Amino acid sequence: MLLAVSMTLELAGFVNIETCATGEEALERLEATPFAALFLDMLMPGLSGHALLENVVRRFPGLPVIMLTAVNELEVAVSFMQQGAFDYLVKPVDATRLVTSAKRALERFRIQAENERLRTYLLSDHLEQPEVFASIVSRDPAIRALCQYIEAVSRSAMPVLITGETGVGKELFARAVHDSSGRSGEFVAVNVAGLDDSLFSDTLFGHERGSFTGAVGSRAGLIERAQGGTLFLDEIGNLAPQSQVKLLRLLQEGEYYAIGDDRPRQSDARVVAATLEDLEAGQRDGHFRKDLYYRLQTHHVKIPPLRERKGDLALLTASFLASAARRLDKPVPTVPAELQVLLENYPFPGNVRELEAMIYDALTVHKGGVLSTQSFRAKIGLSRSPTGETSSAPLSFPEPLPGLKELEDSLIAEALRRAQGNQRIAAEMLGLSRRALNNRLSRR
16 A cells, blocks of 8 residues: 555656555654655554544644545545544555545645745744845845745745836846755746747747657756746736647646647746736736646745835946946946935836936936936936826815916925925926026016
């Protein structure tokens, strides 16, 4: 019985399987080594199955125990569950039922372990591996909380969904998930946007020789290259419907089929997906499968846009200036104080990537001395609204209606507040010359 169960699990892709002949031996192994699940036969020499179950539930709470019994009676099953068993199987054990029960037990164990790690991290305010997050330049509390969350879930085998606007750095966070996971395999990234189902299958799963015209030899897919590591699927929101079905099977069963091969292959690659699309809306309108959506967002990392963490602007500016100076072989220039005010009054629709491009462009044309703000002004355009779009909403006014002078004074005061007292920037916001603004200020 022991041999049959262990061989069935090995053929299904399970590893690190150990067998014990007696209940006493099982307890010794459990004391010495942490296990994710326990299959327990009712009939064993020495300690009975009932007694061992009672010991395991008391001493190793949270460990899923699957009972194996020859008695197919409801009362027996109820008794096992009341004692704390996770599941029970009737002998002779059906191989499919055995594997399904093992997968469910492992998933429960992983979720319990993740919840405990998450609780520990959220109650603390430190990172165990700060070096993993060195490329994520931020002092924002929301970003730090995301890094803590990533550490808490990184060792899980479950998928991670990373969402956020374009340019927020989704791949940086995906790499952080991989680097903090301790996985020995590679981080393999692929952008699935624009891939039809055939190209998606060939890219990820590979093909056998002769499976289609031009397949002169077998080729392994990226999923095989990511074995033991992380497969990063960018732009997952644009995945074709047929490809969504294949990805769902990979996530649920850990199996895939190479093109031209009818034998399933096993994969232990951890899937991390990213998108700027609203997948929740996509699954409501039928463009994205509901079951795939719920499977992907087991762990969800939602990156806030740069406009919601403007306290990072100075830090990011300094970091990008230093990086650009190294690449261009130039000294790091002096940054004028008004640059920070300009940046804080811009919504950055392209987020961190847009800021990096602005700084690289400015340093490329820089000749020396204080960094010019001219290229920033050309790109920013201070006549925009705080959201980056022209607002069509009507203005609201108090009662009684204020006079023109009062409105002008209020508008000037607000522009100066946003410009942090910088009259030149405030004048640009108002669409005035600096002299015109000075004239109005002198008449107040």
